[in-house]
Structure formats: structure tokens, C-alpha cells
Amino acid sequence: MIANSEFDMSLSNIIFSSCLQAVDWEEASLLFERAPLGKQKRDPEKLQRAFEASYAVIVVRDSGKLVGMGRALCDGEYQAAIYDMAVLPEYQGKGIGKNIIGRLCEKLPVENIILYSVPGREGFYIKCGFRKMRTAMARLNPFMSGQDSGYL
Numbered sequence: 001m002i003a004n005s006e007f008d009m010s011l012s013n014i015i016f017s018s019c020l021q022a023v024d025w026e027e028a029s030l031l032f033e034r035a036p037l038g039k040q041k042r043d044p045e046k047l048q049r050a051f052e053a054s055y056a057v058i059v060v061r062d063s064g065k066l067v068g069m070g071r072a073l074c075d076g077e078y079q080a081a082i083y084d085m086a087v088l089p090e091y092q093g094k095g096i097g098k099n100i101i102g103r104l105c106e107k108l109p110v111e112n113i114i115l116y117s118v119p120g121r122e123g124f125y126i127k128c129g130f131r132k133m134r135t136a137m138a139r140l141n142p143f144m145s146g147q148d149s150g151y152l
């Protein structure tokens with residue numbers, strides 16, 4: 001759990017939730033576009049299916065407006081992976097992302113949690129307690145495999 005002292009208390013109307021029922025997936029798609037996370041617009045229906053199929057999700061709202069999201073996959077026993085961390089630009093740098101990570105990790109009943117960072121965001125995950133792996137390997141889509149993508 002992130003301590004209150006680490007959270008920008010001016011964000012008094014911020015609510016963190018694990019409930020996807022009220023999520024407007026068009027609004028969620030716009031959140032990913034504005035964050036930005038990825039170059040292609042997320043299809044709202046695919047986004048909904050991905051979040052609903054996840055083991056743990058966190059949705060962040062400010063007076064009802066969707067301002068942040070994150071999700072994790074998990075086998076329930078050994079391994080977990082965090083994906084799709086996004087916070088609206090005007091809400092970034094206020095502790096919301098770190099809070100999402102903290103809450104996701106609390107929901108994961110395993111000790112091994114992996115993720116890969118968008119190039120340039122590694123420092124955020126280091127601040128959240130993650131360390132670089134020496135042996136990480138991946139098979140990635142053509143865009144992420146490209147020499148200029150920064151992933152490989």
C-alpha cells in the first residue's frame with residue numbers, strides 16, 4: 001500500500017476501485033490514447049475483454065471521470081504480470097501510477113511479478129520497487145520488434 005504521505009492530497013476526490021461495471025470503454029480507449037500508451041487507438045471492446053479477463057484491475061476516477069487504469073494477469077499460485085498502466089497527462093506525477101501499482105501488487109498472491117516498460121518509463125517502475133532482469137526474453141509483435149521501437 002502506498003502511504004498517504006506519498007499521495008498528492010490535493011486530489012481529494014480521487015477514488016481507486018476494482019469494479020469494471022461502470023467503465024465506459026470509449027472513455028477508457030481515450031484515456032490510453034491521451035496518456036499515451038501505444039500508437040494505435042485501442043478498440044474499446046478488446047480493451048473491455050482484456051480488463052475483464054485480468055486477475056486484478058484498478059480503475060481511478062476523479063469525481064467520476066476516468067483518470068487512470070492498470071491491470072495484472074496471474075496464475076494464482078506462482079506468477080503474475082502487470083500491463084496497461086495509464087494515467088491522464090494532467091494527472092501524471094501526482095502519485096496515482098505508483099498507487100495503482102501498489103494496489104495491484106497487494107491483490108496478487110504471488111512473489112514473482114514481471115512487467116516490461118515503455119522505453120523511457122523504466123524509472124517509474126524502479127520507483128515502484130521493480131528491478132531490471134538480466135535474462136528477460138520475449139516474442140513481440142512486428143511493431144515492437146522493430147529496431148527503432150526501443151524494446152529489443
Ligand SMILES: CC(C)(COP(=O)(O)OP(=O)(O)OC[C@H]1O[C@@H](n2cnc3c(N)ncnc32)[C@H](O)[C@@H]1OP(=O)(O)O)[C@@H](O)C(=O)NCCC(=O)NCCS
Nearest residue numbers: 035086087092093094095096097098117118121123124127
Ligand atoms: C507511467 C505512468 C503510468 C506513471 O504514472 P504517474 O501517476 O505519472 O506516476 P507517479 O506520479 O505515481 O510517479 C511515481 C514515481 O515515479 C517517478 N516517475 C514517474 N514517471 C517517471 C519516468 N518516466 N521516469 C522516471 N521516473 C518517473 C515519479 O517522479 C515518482 O517518483 P517519487 O516517488 O520519487 O515522487 C504515467 O506517466 C503514464 O500513464 N504514462 C503514459 C503511459 C505509459 O507510458 N504507461 C506505462 C507503460 S509501461
